[in-house]
Amino acid sequence: MFNRLASLLLPLVIPALFLWGWETAAARAANDIILPRLTDVLAVLAQPMQPLIGMGSLLANVGISLARVLFGYLLAVALAVPLGILMGYFAPAHRLLNSFMALFRPIPPLAWTPLMLAWFGISSPASSLDLEIGPAYIFLNNLKFSMAFIIFIGGFFPVLTSSIQGVRSVRRVLVESSLVLGASRLDIFRKVILPASWPHILTGMRIGLGVAWMCLVSAEMLPGSMSGVGYLITHAYTVARTDIVITGMIAIGVTGALMDQAFRLCERRMLFWRGRS
Template identity: 55%
Template sequence: MILSRKLEYAMRTRVLSLTVPMMAPALLAVIWTILAHQIGNQVILPGIDQVGELLRHPTEDLISMGSLATNVLVSFVRVIMGYAVAALVAIPLGVVMGYYGFIFKFFNGFLNLFRPIPPLAWVPLVMAWFGISSLATLSGVETGLTFIYLDNIKFSMLFIIFIGAFYPILTSTIHGVRSVNATLIDSARVLGANESQIFRKVLLPAAMPSIITGMRIGLGIAWMCLVSAEMLPGSLSGIGYMITHAFTLASTDIVIAGMISIGIVGASMDMVFRHIEQKNFSWRRLAE
């Protein structure tokens, strides 16, 4: 009797935990279907089934510029590259800025001057600097498949993505290092740690939860900057370009399918980070 009631309760909570998150998307789908039916113009709002069809076959060639999947992949590689450079610069810089007051004073005013400039506002200058030069220009490869791959990675795009991801990572790294308990550093010193060990074995792990949070935010912004970067001249691929190109062809279904893909990829990357946070930094919950 009690057992069956417990079981019933467990099942109900399980069913609820699975259905509640699905309710908002379901509601949206219903409204979408009704609106699409009412409007009856697929340039303004195509049917959900039409977009669903596109998403169900992501490897099919669309408007003769490759499939949804290949364009998402191209975009993904670009973001990861620009983002990796941003992380590689921002994390070490943030650690030394957080630790040494002098270096903080040296860089902070200068960096704060550029912080309020939206990544998109860099586009004209970036175009003047880099034009359509890409990794292919740098490596000197001029033909073949390698050229096509490398030429997809434009410096202008990397730069915009870099700017977008740089500041959140830098800020949270500085904050993370600054809030490291001084006793931890003193303890390491007394135990015989040298300066490089203080950085690698104490400051970095202690600040890591904060750094990871910054990296998560940075990745989200980098992914958002991508669409604007892919609108730059010289770009002939990528999900952002695909969306703008589909718009000029009045293929609103592709526009929406592209937007949904961006959302799915962004959310998945965020989930990976959140998983890392939960798995590796449970010590932080009760550390203070």
């Protein structure tokens, strides 16, 4: 009984100490710009639909950010998964591409900013489609190509690496036992390699989504950005609203954690066959 209660309370100990430390420090600092009170931040968080510093509500900004991340991330997945499977399965493709990819992998996504601005400027799907008005314009104009590319780079490499790894780590006995049952090369690919590498690919997709989300703030600091949680943070900083900065950080953290958990849940559902090992 006591043990269950203790193990239930245990994860709350550090957060409680943290919040207490924050509140004490804020009270002593007595300066909203250096460290706002816990209650000030909670007040902002409590009204996520309320417009903030002329930028729309917290929720609306989180929504815009999510749309941007998904745009760049889905492009990354659409390219990295097939490419990774090809490189994992087909040795010449690996030899052809791997050293080239290895050069780009270590470049932080943020380092692409100047190039992206030079190439894409503030163009968006809206400008490519020659839309100039209407709700579709407002939405599409928020998905700048430059931002999408930075998020794309963030998501691309984790997904690529794990797809290659996934295909390469398929156990040989699964392939061989199918071959002796009369499988063709296509059978092996469709019925053994793909499903067997799926767990690795899913893990890579989850990590890639996390990295893509982390690239958000830097992407939203690019010119042409007038919205999104990342922009909300930088804008709140320039108008000395540290409480909104912290609110934005909390929103990024919570959204990221929720996406990760949702992904893990899907993983567990789809990979039930792995058992508990």
